[in-house]
Amino acid sequence: METILSVQNLQKTFKLSKKQQKLEKDHKTTKVAVAGLDFEAYKGEVFALLGPNGAGKTTTLRMISTLIKPDAGDCIVDGSSIVSAPESVRSKIGFLTSELKLEDFFTPNYLYDFFSDLHGVPESERMARKEKLFQTFGIDQFAEVKVSNLSTGMKQKVSIAISLVHNPDIIIFDEPTNGLDVITAKTVTDFLVSLKNEGKTVIVSTHIFSLVEKLADRVGIIINGKMVCCDSLANITAEKCLEDVFFDIYVEEVGTDEK
């Protein structure tokens, strides 16, 4: 299988603000969010980063998407390094999260064209792709409505469409169903499946077992910034269900009396 994304010893430690320090045990001034992560994603698969809140999933995906810089390590995305060629990486990936917001003042149509311009999508490819994405997410009848007047779910769907204007081969999605109503969540998961069927590589992070079971080809379990298990979903769930496997590992790593 062809490796399209390879994470090598990725590390990130945050300096904590005074306020954040108070919330930490023994008032540490720094927080290790990602502690030397290694994994690979293969072309055309769905790779799921599974972990509890605070495990370092978002930090990892932000580093891969070049929004923040790693302290050490690297990630090679389709031949480009996130450290030395961040702009090239950004043109190859689509990064989606519920944190990416759209400017209220514009319409989906305008924003789609705006981001197409920023991504340098040729005019010839633009229309057909816009039509397809807008249709998939039911945006077409809202194409000329200002974002401020759209529902939260619709905003989320527009935001997804706009992150994919450049038809990237690698899609990175942080907590894809977070904050979505069940119907929108279903549309989004179905869309991720269809992306995989188109041959795209999809990397998702989540703490939801069912989502992993439904989507993933391979799973990386991440706890306290470390990869504690990385294998195909089939192998991991050969004997026990995913949830049980996860908790066995969790107890082993952190202990039960963790408060």
Next chain:
Amino acid sequence: MKSNLATIIKKELSRFFMDRKLLLNTVLIPGLMIYIIYTLMGSVFTSLLTTDDNYVYKISAVGMPQSIEAVLKEADIPYKEISEDDVMAKKDKITDGTEDLCVVFPDNFDSAVESYDSQSGTAAPEIQIYYNSGETASYECYQTFTSLLDAYENSMINKFDINSSDKTFDLADGSDLMSRMMFALIPMLFLTLLFSGCCAIAPDFIAGEKERGTVATLLVTPMKRSSLAFGKIISMSIMALLSGLSSFLGVMLSLPKLANMGENGNSMFDFSGLGTLEYVLLLLLVLSVVLVLVSVLSLISAQAKTVKEAGTAMGPLNIIIMVVGIAGGYMAAADTGIATSFIPLYNFAKNMTCIFAGTPDVLAITVTVVSNLVYTAVCTWGLTRMFNSERLMFSN
């Protein structure tokens, strides 16, 4: 592929032009406010500075000859004959504005004029007229009187002179202080107006995008951070300029009303001395100071977490701008060196005042424009770094 810079600017501007409230606050209101304030100011000053039609000039004369007496009688202008010893006292009265004119004729004026030979090369008989250009009535009176004398002189072959000797006849005591004061205030007014226009835009411009999470959406595109920084600064400069233009139009349209008050010679806002070069220099000064203001405000906006925080941080700047603007305006005449033209804002105020005063220093203006461009470049570089800074852009 279209340039990302153009894309960013286009988006920011369409946002600006579609937002009616923002347009109102930044473009329409400042111009309108200035127009109204200046027009009101103009009419108040005009009424203060013009004499009413029934006013009788207070003129005193020493040795009034028959010929001129006849002229005055015809023009219905009364006067009081005084002795030469009283002239000093009259001069004081003219200075403090209680009397308007004191005319001193040479002894035997009429016969002296008659016997004067303009070919002889000796000085013509001289009429000395004391007046006060700072007092509307006195100055008007002086002009009326001299034009009567001129008309009379034209009717004669032999000549006489008015105020040809080396004395001070204008007894005004720094009456043009006010006009100088107004000149010195223009740059400060201009800066504060520009600034208040910017303040309607700047806090939201970057801090707002951070607060709403829209900046992250931009940062995941392959666009260069420097394009974003440049795009933001340029589009905000265009908006600030529009706002400044509106203020400028407000000033220009109300100027005729302001200029009224200085009609009598010591015109307060006389822009007739400004040629093409001066206007070009003014334009360069304005453009470069807008860039400096906007880029500093962008930095403040980028370091703030919220719109509110950005707005609060910009507040104190208003005072600095006023103080520096006034200082520049007042120091303009005394400060002739080049060195101070490196000081942002001050350099603008100083050189703008010099242009209005008719003494533009091209070298100082060049230094001003170039150093302002350098400051803008430094700020743009700083803003690029800030867009790259995860601490500033993604502090959660």
